[in-house]
Amino acid sequence: MVELHRLRVKWMGELEKAGVYAPAFELCEIIEHATGLDRAHQLAFDAALTHAQITAVEALLAIRCTGKPLQYILGKWEFYGLDFYVGEGVLIPRADTETLVEFGLEQLKGIAAPRVADLCSGSGCIAIALAKNLPASQVTAAELSDAAYGYLTRNIALNEAGNVAPLKMDVLAEGSPRMLEASGGGAGIACFDLIVSNPPYVRTAELQGLQREVQYEPMMALDGTASGLYFYREITRLYKNSLKKGGWLAYEVGDDQSHDVQKILQQNGFANIATKKDLGDFERVVAGMRP
Ligand code: GLN
Numbered sequence: 575m576v577e578l579h580r581l582r583v584k585w586m587g588e589l590e591k592a593g594v595y596a597p598a599f600e601l602c603e604i605i606e607h608a609t610g611l612d613r614a615h616q617l618a619f620d621a622a623l624t625h626a627q628i629t630a631v632e633a634l635l636a637i638r639c640t641g642k643p644l645q646y647i648l649g650k651w652e653f654y655g656l657d658f659y660v661g662e663g664v665l666i667p668r669a670d671t672e673t674l675v676e677f678g679l680e681q682l683k684g685i686a687a688p689r690v691a692d693l694c695s696g697s698g699c700i701a702i703a704l705a706k707n708l709p710a711s712q713v714t715a716a717e718l719s720d721a722a723y724g725y726l727t728r729n730i731a732l733n734e735a736g737n738v739a740p741l742k743m744d745v746l747a748e749g750s751p752r753m754l755e756a757s758g759g760g761a762g763i764a765c766f767d768l769i770v771s772n773p774p775y776v777r778t779a780e781l782q783g784l785q786r787e788v789q790y791e792p793m794m795a796l797d798g799t800a801s802g803l804y805f806y807r808e809i810t811r812l813y814k815n816s817l818k819k820g821g822w823l824a825y826e827v828g829d830d831q832s833h834d835v836q837k838i839l840q841q842n843g844f845a846n847i848a849t850k851k852d853l854g855d856f857e858r859v860v861a862g863m864r865p
Pocket of ligand 1: 668772773774775776788795796797
């Protein structure tokens with residue numbers, strides 16, 4: 575057995591050298607994942623690890639030091655108080671995105687059995703968080719990528735979200751609004767009270783400059799074309815008539831995109847344009863109501 579406090583000094587140094595932003599937090603998570611020792615047991619004054627446990631921790635640390643995100647190493651991550659499977663091929667749920675969930679829940683207050691769609695659903699974190707907080711809702715979660723769709727269906731099962739229906743679909747195809755409506759009330763029926771989306775929105779030229787960890791995430795979930803706005807333009811045009819009158823279209827947007835996305839919604843006839851800030855004080859949600 576080796577005392578943990580001694581190992582911790584060495585391991586913290588390795589993570590710091592590798593440029594890990596929050597080494598103390600990450601080390602604690604990695605030790606727990608490798609050994610089963612939770613935070614309280616790690617902090618006990620006599621905490622110690624066996625050689626097998628040390629080997630297990632060091633194997634994970636070596637992977638983490640290459641830049642692979644902690645979330646992919648753990649295989650699970652929390653979003654809106656729920657657990658989600660994550661791994662290569664699916665975007666990691668971000669705390670910022672909880673702002674979109676909060677906005678959606680505010681808009682749906684007072685609607686008895688709302689119909690909701692989540693476009694570019696990825697892990698399903700938005701769709702599932704909405705569905706679990708609105709047990710009488712019916713949520714359709716649309717996703718194109720094979721890898722992400724696998725996580726989406728597993729996350730629906732993990733969270734026992736029987737009111738989320740996964741739909742494998744390219745949201746930008748011209749026929750897709752009809753497919754989405756068919757999952758809600760029937761093709762051609764404007765049935766949705768809320769459509770949410772956190773689409774790819776990073777400008778292509780900015781992809782290379784993203785953090786090393788983000789480079790492990792699927793570019794398909796990040797690349798918003800040269801302007802970063804392509805998905806907002808297309809989704810707004812294609813799905814505005816899938817909303818009920820009085821229904822809301824709500825997007826997550828990038829740090830500097832609020833103004834441009836508000837304009838897209840206005841140009842498409844949306845009313846009551848609204849924004850909601852995230853914890854970092856960025857306008858993270860932009861939304862409009864179908865009049
Ligand atoms: N928030 C993500 C990032 O900047 C981008 C997510 C997205 O494109 N929808 O890494």
